[in-house]
Amino acid sequence: MxxxxxxxxxxxxxxxxxxxxxxxxxxxxxxxxxxxxxxxxxxxxxxxxxxxxxxxxxxxxxxxxxxxxxxxxxxxxxxxxxxxxxxxxxxxxxxxxxxxxxxxxxxxxxxxxxxxxxxxxxxxxxxxxxxxxxxxxxxxxxxxxxxxxxLDAFGASANDIAVADDELDRLSKREQEVMRLIARGYSYREVASELFISIKTVETHVSAVLRKLQLSSRYELTRWAVARRLL
Missing domain, CATH: 3.40.50.2300 (Response regulator)
Known part of the structure; x- marks a missing residue:
């Protein structure tokens, strides 16, 4: 197996x-x-x-x-x-x-x-x-x-940035903090250490972020954040 x-x-x-x-x-x-x-x-x-x-x-x-x-x-x-x-x-x-x-x-x-x-x-x-x-x-x-x-590898139009502002409104302040760190490539453990929260809490926030932004993976999240110049 x-x-x-x-x-x-x-x-x-x-x-x-x-x-x-x-x-x-x-x-x-x-x-x-x-x-x-x-x-x-x-x-x-x-x-x-x-x-x-x-x-x-x-x-x-x-x-x-x-x-x-x-x-x-x-x-x-x-x-x-x-x-x-x-x-x-x-x-x-x-x-x-x-x-x-x-x-x-x-x-x-x-x-x-x-x-x-x-x-x-x-x-x-x-x-x-x-x-x-x-x-x-x-x-x-x-x-x-x-x-x-x-960021230098992807462009962002004014419309992208406006849409990003609207989409960010769906996330809480803590979810935005977690989103940016995950999109930069931090591991769950590194995010937990950086924000002084548990790994389980990080996992919960990541799940919420992906659901609210209608994304399916960390890769899509990174592309989403980079395209909107959020890092």
Whole structure:
């Protein structure tokens, strides 16, 4: 029987989640492979753009752990890999950037290309495995405080902002606080710590926010908040 876990977006994800690991440093790939827990299994590796594209097309994994700066190809790095695998995005292949860089231009370039999330390499091993599971389930995942950079990748019209004001009126002040932190990629535990409330209370607020805004997942919530410049 296949073990499953429920991502915060509500979808059932078969475990372990197969991933292709892309990074140009062999020692780093070895370390990541060793640190991932039982929920994730590495089915392929690559160290440059062209090999990465080939591996992703061969394995078609639910998640690709992708470094932003890679040699090869046309010099576009991780963003180029995502662009050259655009035909697989509709088939459920999702990209999670894993980089030492927290520069706005790196975050924006890979998200514009189509990546579903971005975490930095100082992430704890257990949190990285959780991020993979969340992305596989359809969520967007960002290291705290990086999600704001995604604002540069999406435009917001005056109408969007007016609609956002109306939609925000549906949320209580506390629900708005929770919404912004969740949309920025904070975990439930981090939100609870930030707002001095219990994890169960966070879950209750998130459910209320998704219901009131007629959204179905954290990924949709992040896109909703980014498009309205609420982060």
């Amino acid at each position: 296949t073990t499953q876990a429920t991502a915060s977006g509500g979808g059932l994800v078969p475990l372990p989640v197969p991933v292709v690991l892309v990074d140009d440093h062999h020692l780093f790939r070895t370390g990541v492979r060793a640190s991932l827990d039982h929920r994730v299994t590495v089915v392929g590796e690559a160290s440059d753009v062209d090999t990465a594209v080939a591996q992703v097309h061969e394995h078609r994994p639910p998640v690709v752990l992708l470094d932003v700066h890679l040699p090869g190809g046309n010099g576009g790095g991780g963003a180029e890999v995502v662009q050259r695998c655009a035909d697989l995005l509709t088939e459920g292949v999702r990209f999670l950037a894993l980089s030492v860089s927290d520069a706005a231009e790196d975050v924006v370039s890979v998200i514009r290309a189509g990546a579903r999330g971005y975490v930095t390499k100082n992430i704890a091993p257990s949190e990285l495995s959780s991020a993979v599971v969340q992305v596989a389930g359809g969520d967007a995942v960002f290291s705290p405080r990086l999600a704001g950079f995604v």
